[in-house]
Amino acid sequence: MKSINFCLTIFLSLITFLACTTTDDSPLTPFESIAKSEDIVTANNDFAFSLFNDIFQSETETNFMISPASASLALNMVYNGADGDTKQAFVDVFNYDNVTTPETNLVNKSIIDHLTHTSSGTTFEIANSIWANNSFPVKTSFLNVNKAYYYAEVQNKDFSDPNTLESINNWVSNNTQGKLPKILNEISQNAVLYVINALYFKSDWKFKFNPNDTEPLPFHLSDGSTKQVDMMTMDQSLKYFSNATFSAVELPYKNDKYTMTLILPEANSTIDDVISSITIENWKQWQDNYSPQNLKLTLPKFTFSYEKQFNDALKNLGLGIAFSDGANFGGISDVSTKISFVIQKTFIEVNEKGTEAAAVTAVGIETTSSGSVKHVLLDKPFIFIITEKETGSICFMGKVGNPSYE
Incomplete structure (x- = not known):
């Protein structure tokens, strides 16, 4: 791809x-x-x-x-x-x-x-x-x-x-x-x-980021360069899943009705690899493999x-x-x-x-005419998906490759 x-x-x-x-x-x-x-x-x-x-x-x-x-x-x-x-x-x-x-x-x-x-x-x-x-x-x-x-x-x-x-x-x-x-x-x-x-x-969010913890950090662009962006951080038990291609975190909204899923390519993978792996069959299988884990999550504002x-x-x-x-x-x-x-x-x-x-x-x-604390640092292009809990409907899906916030 x-x-x-x-x-x-x-x-x-x-x-x-x-x-x-x-x-x-x-x-x-x-x-x-x-x-x-x-x-x-x-x-x-x-x-x-x-x-x-x-x-x-x-x-x-x-x-x-x-x-x-x-x-x-x-x-x-x-x-x-x-x-x-x-x-x-x-x-x-x-x-x-x-x-x-x-x-x-x-x-x-x-x-x-x-x-x-x-x-x-x-x-x-x-x-x-x-x-x-x-x-x-x-x-x-x-x-x-x-x-x-x-x-x-x-x-x-x-x-x-x-x-x-x-x-x-x-x-x-x-x-x-x-x-x-x-x-x-x-x-x-x-x-x-x-x-x-x-x-x-x-x-x-169900678990809000503290604005006092937001700080400029480097984000690695696909062309090999970096830029400083405002990064939000939280320490929280969140549902987590990983495989050879990516790691993913479910970030719930208030009352757990909606969720944003953040998908980050692993070191030896690319966004292309992630996208090619996202099929309806895999998506349904992955849902059964998330488990709560203590995480430090760092996410850019955008x-x-x-x-x-x-x-x-x-x-x-x-x-x-x-x-x-x-x-x-x-x-x-x-x-x-x-x-x-x-x-x-x-x-x-x-x-x-x-x-x-x-x-x-x-x-x-x-x-017609739970375990050790992992740090999930989203400091390179990543995918996000927002879903509704009861129906399982995907409401939004996107990729962040160059975050900015005004």
């Missing part, structure tokens, strides 16, 4: 309307009791690793982060309008061979409910929206299924009106707490529909924003037909359409108190 400096975050991020966020006062149906829940989360996480791997191989940015869940939910909403070979391509890319569309929708709804069912110290907000050109005939059945299972807000707008672009970007900004001010720079003449997912996450168009990656994974003139989205409209782009923007800040992150994915549719 091609070696690069990169900073990526998989936050299997799922997206629902902010007003639909649940609270601890409203009981949820146990996730494991939903039919095919484990199969679909496994399929979603498999898609997450495949998407991450494809982007990693061509990415030249030192730091980057994606939200596979945000992409998954946005595309699953579009999947509700796919027919024929186009629908089969979605099934193949998302590994949905053994599940039906209604089962997928029901599980995704439950995932949204569980992710947004947060407690003190944590905020997880998900929002979905569908923006249709008021001259474009969208099928009511397509809108209704996305309203029912994805809490999607539907807006009919005049796409030739400049105020529509402002309205879409304001919606994005409002649903990411201003961390991502906009998703679109313009509305093209052929655009007829936008399916947008927004996600916002903020949580305190913050960055990232933007990526997923067209090439999704085509490489097998979804090319959805971008072609041969696409079949008969469930959306009787007018022939195709996906014109899938774009995602993300933001993350990690400091002594906790983590704040946001993601927005837009799909454009257009007409």
Whole structure:
């Protein structure tokens, strides 16, 4: 695999309307009791690793982060309008061979409910929206299924009106707490529909870093040079796992609902080796091998924003037909359409108190034409993964190759 400096975050991020966020006062149906829940989360996480791997191989940015869940939910909403070979391509890319569309929708709804069912110290907000050109005939059945299972807000707008672009970007900004001010720079003449997912996450650490212990330390870049960065340190019993390729630590957020997994290559390994080893099978096996251990953890503070168009990656994974003139989205409209782009923007800040992150994915549719104390010093490029405990969903996943903090 091609070696690069990169900073990526998989936050299997799922997206629902902010007003639909649940609270601890409203009981949820146990996730494991939903039919095919484990199969679909496994399929979603498999898609997450495949998407991450494809982007990693061509990415030249030192730091980057994606939200596979945000992409998954946005595309699953579009999947509700796919027919024929186009629908089969979605099934193949998302590994949905053994599940039906209604089962997928029901599980995704439950995932949204569980992710947004947060407690003190944590905020997880998900929002979905569908923006249709008021001259474009969208099928009511397509809108209704996305309203029912994805809490999607539907807006009919005049796409030739400049105020529509402002309205879409304001919606994005409002649903990411201003961390991502906009998703679109313009509305093209052929655009007829936008399916947008927004996600916002903020949580305190379960075990906070003492700011007085933060100090400048060298971070080793992939090109062999070093830079001074602000490093946070704690002494704590944390779940730890290592093999010949990497060592990993689970850093829990408040109330143990979410976890950031930090993955550091071993001395004779590289980030490339780590990424090539992260498969859905290995990921599931590793979860059973973490054990509590007394650690000294040193982690750089960092913050960055990232933007990526997923067209090439999704085509490489097998979804090319959805971008072609041969696409079949008969469930959306009787007018022939195709996906014109899938774009995602993300933001993350990690400091002594906790983590704040946001993601927005837009799909454009257009007409066709214990033991001794170990010191885990993250002083070179490393991977981080944020997951939700009950569903096992990967919310964010990233690589830090050149940390900076302002």
